[in-house]
Amino acid sequence: MTIQPEAGTRRLRAAIIGFGLDGSDNQQRLSTGDQCILVGGSADTHAEMLETMLRLESELERLGQGLADVTPDQLAEIAWRIDSPELHQIAVRLGGELARTGQKFHECSAEELTEFSSGNGLI
Numbered sequence: 162m163t164i165q166p167e168a169g170t171r172r173l174r175a176a177i178i179g180f181g182l183d184g185s186d187n188q189q190r191l192s193t194g195d196q197c198i199l200v201g202g203s204a205d206t207h208a209e210m211l212e213t214m215l216r217l218e219s220e221l222e223r224l225g226q227g228l229a230d231v232t233p234d235q236l237a238e239i240a241w242r243i244d245s246p247e248l249h250q251i252a253v254r255l256g257g258e259l260a261r262t263g264q265k266f267h268e269c270s271a272e273e274l275t276e277f278s279s280g281n282g283l284i
Contacts, residue, residue, distance in 0.1 A: 174229065175196070175227065175228040175229035176196060176197060176198060176228065177196060177197045177198075177214070177217070177228065177248075178197070178198045178199075178200070179197065179198070179199040179200070179210045179213075179214065180199075180200050180201055180202075181199070181200070181201040181202015181203065181206040181207050181210060182201060182202065183202055183203045183206050184201050184202050184203045184206070184207075185203065186203065186204070188204070189201075190202060190204075190207040192207070192210075192211050192214065194214050194215070194218050195218055195227075196214075196217065196218055196221060196227065196228040197214040197217065197218065199211060199214060213243065213245045213248065216243040216244075216245070217239065217240075217243055217245070217248070220239050220242060220243055221239070224239075229267075232256070232266065233252045233253070233255045233256030233259060233266070234252075234256055236248070236252035236255075237249050237252035237253050237256065240252055251278045251279075252278075254277065254278055254279075255274065255277050255278040258276075258277035258278075259277065262277075
């Protein structure tokens with residue numbers, strides 16, 4: 162939990178944020194879902210990210226879980242089922258870092274989780 166001055170306690174929400182960096186047509190693309198936010202990219206890249214986002218959210222809904230409710234191992238399995246090797250790699254990396262540091266998902270800050278899942282900027 163995060164304490165905000167004057168705002169009280171606020172619970173952080175899990176989300177996947179996807180950035181497309183190959184847009185060159187001056188179009189601004191933004192798509193949001195219940196668990197994901199997608200920004201940028203060419204029309205093709207954004208469409209691919211959107212399809213992955215929709216498959217992920219559909220699978221989470223089918224399981225009756227939110228993104229914050231699944232373990233990194235479960236997320237890796239979901240990513241495998243929805244054919245997202247990139248998401249699978251992130252989930253495996255996140256799970257490995259949590260195991261290496263002996264931390265639990267809900268004990269980590271948003272900054273720590275971002276660092277763990279990015280492999281120290283190696284994505």
